[in-house]
Every structure is written in C-alpha cells, then in structure tokens.
Amino acid sequence: MTRRQPLADEMSHRDALTADYLREMYRLMLLGRRFTERALELAAEQRLPVGMHPSAGQEAVGVGACFRLRPGDWVLPSLRTTEAFWTRGVTVLQMFNAIMGNAGSVNAGKESFHHSGYPDLGILAGSAIVGAQIPQAVGVAWAIKMKRIDNVAVCFFGDGAAGRGDFHEGLNLASLLKVPVVFVCENNLYFQTVPAAVGQPIEDIADRAASYAMPGQVVDGQDVLAVYDAVQTAVARARAGEGPTLLECKTYRFLGHYPSMLRDDRPPEEIAHWTKRDPISILGRHLEELGHQDGAAVEAVEAAIAKELDDSLRECEATPFADAKQAFTNVYGEPIEAMGL
Amino acid sequence: MREIELRAAIREGLAQEMRRDETVCLVGEDIARYGGILGVTEGMLEEFGPERVVDMPISEAGFAGMAVGAALMGLRPVIEMQFTGLLTVAMDPLVNTGAKARYVHDGAMSVPMVVRSPHMMHGNAYMSQALEAWFAHIPGFKVVTPSTPADAKGLIVASIRDPDPVLFVEHEDLYATIGPVPEELFTAPFGEACVRREGVDVTVVAWLAAVPAADAAAGELAAQGISVEVIDPRTLVPFDSEAVLRSVRKTGRLVIVHEAVRRGGFGGEIAAMVAGSDVVSKLKAPIERVANPGVSVPHAKHLNRAVLPDKDDVIAAVKRTLGS
Numbered sequence: 001m002t003r004r005q006p007l008a009d010e011m012s013h014r015d016a017l018t019a020d021y022l023r024e025m026y027r028l029m030l031l032g033r034r035f036t037e038r039a040l041e042l043a044a045e046q047r048l049p050v051g052m053h054p055s056a057g058q059e060a061v062g063v064g065a066c067f068r069l070r071p072g073d074w075v076l077p078s079l080r081t082t083e084a085f086w087t088r089g090v091t092v093l094q095m096f097n098a099i100m101g102n103a104g105s106v107n108a109g110k111e112s113f114h115h116s117g118y119p120d121l122g123i124l125a126g127s128a129i130v131g132a133q134i135p136q137a138v139g140v141a142w143a144i145k146m147k148r149i150d151n152v153a154v155c156f157f158g159d160g161a162a163g164r165g166d167f168h169e170g171l172n173l174a175s176l177l178k179v180p181v182v183f184v185c186e187n188n189l190y191f192q193t194v195p196a197a198v199g200q201p202i203e204d205i206a207d208r209a210a211s212y213a214m215p216g217q218v219v220d221g222q223d224v225l226a227v228y229d230a231v232q233t234a235v236a237r238a239r240a241g242e243g244p245t246l247l248e249c250k251t252y253r254f255l256g257h258y259p260s261m262l263r264d265d266r267p268p269e270e271i272a273h274w275t276k277r278d279p280i281s282i283l284g285r286h287l288e289e290l291g292h293q294d295g296a297a298v299e300a301v302e303a304a305i306a307k308e309l310d311d312s313l314r315e316c317e318a319t320p321f322a323d324a325k326q327a328f329t330n331v332y333g334e335p336i337e338a339m340g341l
Numbered sequence: 342m343r344e345i346e347l348r349a350a351i352r353e354g355l356a357q358e359m360r361r362d363e364t365v366c367l368v369g370e371d372i373a374r375y376g377g378i379l380g381v382t383e384g385m386l387e388e389f390g391p392e393r394v395v396d397m398p399i400s401e402a403g404f405a406g407m408a409v410g411a412a413l414m415g416l417r418p419v420i421e422m423q424f425t426g427l428l429t430v431a432m433d434p435l436v437n438t439g440a441k442a443r444y445v446h447d448g449a450m451s452v453p454m455v456v457r458s459p460h461m462m463h464g465n466a467y468m469s470q471a472l473e474a475w476f477a478h479i480p481g482f483k484v485v486t487p488s489t490p491a492d493a494k495g496l497i498v499a500s501i502r503d504p505d506p507v508l509f510v511e512h513e514d515l516y517a518t519i520g521p522v523p524e525e526l527f528t529a530p531f532g533e534a535c536v537r538r539e540g541v542d543v544t545v546v547a548w549l550a551a552v553p554a555a556d557a558a559a560g561e562l563a564a565q566g567i568s569v570e571v572i573d574p575r576t577l578v579p580f581d582s583e584a585v586l587r588s589v590r591k592t593g594r595l596v597i598v599h600e601a602v603r604r605g606g607f608g609g610e611i612a613a614m615v616a617g618s619d620v621v622s623k624l625k626a627p628i629e630r631v632a633n634p635g636v637s638v639p640h641a642k643h644l645n646r647a648v649l650p651d652k653d654d655v656i657a658a659v660k661r662t663l664g665s
Contacts, residue, residue: 074414107447117446124413125445127438135403136438139410139418146366146392146416153410166433169403176398330448331480333504340532340580341614 004207004216007245013232014225019292025067025224026287027301029059029280032083034305035092039099040259042313048099053114055082057222057254060279061186063087064227065154065249069235072151074140075123076133078186079114080253081156088121092308096316103322110326131161134170134183141179141244152238153181154231160191162205171246175212180238182231185248186221192257193265206248214244221249222277225286252277342521350490350522351381351457351511354497355419357526359389362417365501366393368404369421369457378423379459379513401427405456406434409506412454413442417501419455424468425510428458428475439506440481455500459511460549462600463645466637471549471601476508477577477610483507483531484577488552490520492575495529502528512549532579536588540570543659544588546611547598548574551631551650555598558655569659577607585611586620593625594662600649603632626662631655 017025036054043051055062062083066075069088077084085095097104098113106116107125117125124140126133137155144151161167162185174181185206191199202208209216215234220226227249234245252274256264287293328336345353359365367373367382367389373396376383386394397404401422408418422428428435435456442452462469476482485500485507487493493511500507537552538559547555552573559569570588574581589595595615597608612628615621631650639645 107445110447111445115445117450119446119449124450125442129433129437132406132433132438135406135434136410136413138403139407139412140414141410142407143411143414143416146364146411147414165402166406169400170406172398173400173403173407177395326447330443330446332443332483333451336480338532339578340582341578341610 004210007215007217007230007233011229011233013229017228019290021068022283022287022292025063026280026283026293027305028063028083028086029224029283030301031086031092031305032059032062033280034309035095036082038309038313043259047317049101050099050112051259052082052099053080053258054253054255055080057274057278058186058188058251059083060224060227060283061184061221061249061251062156064224065156065184065231067228068232069122069154070151071122072149073122074151074153076137076140076153076155077123077126078133078156078158078161079126080158080186084156085118085123088118088123090118090121090123091312093312093315094118096312097319100316100319101321102316102319104316104319108322108326110330131157131164131166133157134161134166135173137181138170138174138177138179141174141181142177145177145179150239151180152235154184154235155181156184156186159185159187159189159196159200159205162208163199171208171212171214171244174244175214178241178243180241181244182234182238183244183246184231185246186251187248188251188253190253190257190266204248206246209246214246216246217248219247219249221251222279222282224279224283343524344519345490345522346516347490347493347518347520348379348381348516350494351497352383352385353522354494355382356385356388358498358501359393361526364415365417365419366395366411367419367421368395368397368408370397370399370423372396372421377421379516381457381511382421401430402434405431406438408454409434409439409442409452412439412452413450417453419457419501421457423459424461424464425458425472426468426470428456428472435506436479440479443481443505451504452506453504455497455507455509457509457511459513460600461513462550462638462649463642465640469638471599471633473508473510473577474601474605474607477607481505482578484510485531485575486510486548486577487575488515488549488573490518490522492529492535494522495527496575498526499528499531503531510549514550518553529575531576532581534572534574534581534584536584537571537573538569540568540592542568542592543594543596543662544570544572544585544592545596545598545655545659546572546574546585548577549600551598551600554650554652555655557652558659561652562656562659567659567663582614585615586618589615589620590623593623595624596629596631596655596658596662598631598650598655600633602635603630604635606630606632608632626664629658629662631658
C-alpha cells in the first residue's frame, strides 16, 4: 500500500512570529468567538434575519491558515470558515451588513454572508454546494501558475466534502497540473449530524493524499500555531512550484451545526472533552507563559472587540437596504433586457 | 471567398484568437495529443504547447470547475465537453458556480469561459441529447448555436471574448458543411438572427442541424409554389425576437424546428414570445413545433430517424399551417 508522504520541511514558521503577531492571532480568534456569540443572540432576538453556522471551537483553523498570506493569494472559504474572513481583513461592519443583506453588504444583499466573496481581500464567494470550491481552487491555482507569479490558492472544506467527487477530481487535477494550492480540510468529526465514522471508512482524510501523490498531514486544529506552521510549509512548497498539499486539521465545533437544528445528538462527554481544548485558551496560555499578554491585556482586547461589535451593529442597523432594482443587475455584463427574451 | 468546413472554421477561429490573446486556453478530454475526438482541435497542441492545450482525465465536473476558477482569475478557458450528454455530469460547476459568480460578487468578478458542446445525435441515449434549453434557462449563461462555417468562426471568437459563460453548441452533422469563411480574424454578433431564405407564406425558425433540414424543406416547397422564410437565430441567449416578429408579421404563420425535446424546449419560449406580442393578431394558423416528441434518442438508424425532425417533418408542419 502506498503510504502517506508527510510534509518534509521542518515546521518552524512560528519562530518567526513576533509578539505582536501572536497577540493579533489571539485577537482574531477572540473576535470570531465574540462575533459568533453576538450574531446568534441577535438572530434569536430577530434583530438579524438569519443565524450563522457557528465556528466556535474551530477558530484556529481559519486564523492559522490565512495568517500572513500575501496580497494576490486567494482564499476559497467553506461554510464555517468565518475566521478566514477576519484574518483577510473583512470588518465586523462588513460582516453584519452581509448578514443583514443591506446596501452596505459587499454584494448589495444579492447573496448570503457565508457565500459572500471579497475579491479586494482575495476571498472568493463560496458555493452552497459542499466541496464545489475544490476544483475551482485548482483553476485559481492553475491561472496563478500560468501567470508565472508566486501566489497560492488556499482552499477550505469540511470532512463531509472529502467524500464528494469534487474532492477526488480536484486533488487529482491539482496533482497532475502541479498547481500552487493548499487544501485545508477542517475535520470537525461530523457531516452535519452524521458522525464521520458513519460516512468515512478511514480514520484520517490526510491518508487520501497518497492517492494523488501529494504530501498529506494531520494537524492539531485546536493549536493555531500548529495550523500556521503546516500551512506556511505547504504554502512555501506551493510558491516554490512544488505543487499541492493536503492538510487535515482535526477540530470540533463547540455549538450545533446551525441554531435552528432540532437537537444536537453529539455525546456530552465528547463535547466536554473538546471544549477543554479551546483554541483561544490554548494560545492564551502560551502568550501568558511567554509573558506577551496578561489578564489586563486580555480585558483590553475584550473591551475593544465589544466596542467594535456595538459600534458596527449600530451602523449596520442604520444602513438602508439596497434599492430593489439591484436584484436585476450584474447577471451578465449587459442588462438582462439585452437577452431579448 | 475561400470555402472551408465548419469544423475547420471553428479550429481557425480558436487558433487565430489564441495567437492574439495568450490567456485563451483549451481544456478537455482527448483534445491535445489526439486533436479532439471529432478532430476540432487538431494541431493545436503542436502550435500552442501543452500549457495552453491541456488533455484532461475523464473528469468533466472537475475540469469544468477548474475552468470556472481559472476564468475568475482572468484566463479565458475553452472547455470541450466531448458530447452533449456529458454536460449533465458538470451541471454543478457550470450552473451553480460559473453562471452565478458575477451575480453573487455583484459584478466584481466574471467568468469568461466557453463550453464547447458538440451534439452527436446519432449515437446513444446518454450522449445524444440536445440540452441547449437547460442552459438558456440559467441566468448568467449565454447560448450560441451556429449552423454555417462563417457563423461558427465568428461566433466562437465572439464567445471567447464575451465576459460571461457561453454554451457554444456544435453539431456533428454540420462539421463537414462547406461554406465561405473570411480568412481574417472576425467576430459575429450575438443576438442577431440571420434570414437564411426569404419567403412570404410561412416563417420557419430553426437552429443547428434543423437549419439545413428547414432549408431543404423550403426548397421542395418552393417547387410546389409555397414560399418559406427560414430564420436562423444563431444565438438563443441573447435572442433576436425582433427578427422573428418581423417575419411572422409578414407571413402570419410560424413553424419552430429543433432537435431537442418539445416539452420545455426553447421553441416553446419563442412561441410564447410571439403569442404574447401584437403579432398574435396576424397569425392565420396555430404555431407549429417540430421537435423530438419526448423520448430518449434511440440508437438504431430507423428508430433514430423516426424521433429526430427532418425535412419531411418540416414540410408536413408547414402544410398544416396552410391548411393543406
């Protein structure tokens, strides 16, 4: 049997992170957590029209994978990769506006916030079809290669997507064309409600990399520095023209799949086990040990985030909805009337 | 003017545009080394190299999605979907990602890709399908249906330059059609129908292989003293409604011919357009549609002939509109 080929490079990218960078990683993860909590409260109060697929527990994956990507790199998020948006520079106000679907939304309310793209920040809109972004990311990376620039595509998807044809076809094509793409699987152990073991006959999705002759690596998805190291190593390979990598970040969502789900069937002891491995606390302890951040500093970060949430929500709620005419624009390069029928 | 086959006209359009614009790439199964299973891309690998003319594994959904991603980044991929039935395998990337990308990005991104989809109507139930109406139904897609060599060349170039995804339908039966084609690089306009034959008694709207069938029918009917006007829309999206209305205003009779299944076919949309216009009062007979009556396309020659519309079916429909 072909064995999985691990990432060869030594993983020491974290050593180059300054205290400021580490504190910023912490802030981004905390922002993700607090935003999720606030958005869920607001949805429950019907101040926001929809809830969100909470990323709580999975913050380290989006932050670690997108941290210090370069301008010109492209991120293809999955449903729950909210932290990729924060890390690439999307603001709280932009996110609230997108959830509200108002005129301040990046697409004027044409598409829901979790399928919104921010091309100026190198984020493509995701599809509601699980895994559709995988072959698309191969095309993005192919175009990068054709342009002979050293950018990369970073493609997020969940464990559920790894059972789809898109995963197989996408990884096969990526390897054949040797394009600069990093596949980041956020394995939160559940396909919506179904445990991964019911839908997947192997333990590690990373093992599948062997089929495509690319490195595959299991990563501790609760440790933002482990994610950062692995992704930076894969990104360096990609930039050097060495082709794609599959990373499987083992993680866990602390909340249900979606707020309006009937119930959460996951065993309480499993949830308790994982919530002890909170990615924010893990980095927080590390920062404390290094003397980079104390309790007062954390309080200051919390306060700044709370203020940003309050201010942005106020501004969002004061923003009007786009004119209904907006529903009929940008279907084609020309107005829809030009289609003649 | 120099005359060439339709197949060569498409190839010439592709090659000339690839010389002009280095972002144009060809992607598909058997298109590079073999030159395309139906020979359209012969010689392209030799001229443009393996980076721009890329053989794909059997992976229609995969490379369609890949082409969408590449087009979002500013390449102009032209993918070949070997036979039309294969489109069904790639509907998610084409319909959900490709066609909607401009809209969900509110115009900040676009997908300038072309899907070449050859109709091979004498094969088997799977590959032999005419699915242009599916794509005409999708907001964001354009649908191009050339029937002459000159249109095929001008429209493939226009399709590549179009900023939106285009389904470029080819027809195996038309590949050997010979006609005059300008040697220089040119584009044919979208949304401009062509009157293939002028007439005053009955309007026949037809596209792809139905055009020569309609034209042959018109020739035979002319000998019987019936004057048929044949209109080839050339593109279904955008559609030149005015050209059809102008003609029907004159003739008062309309026959629509296509190889696709009648139910839900694009002919119904044209009929509804005419029925919903002021021209409805000029109609002297019910609108006729000549199409596959609603079966999978059978393999054996005599069964296949019974299902697909031909010259005799058009003649019969024209005569029905004349009450004869």
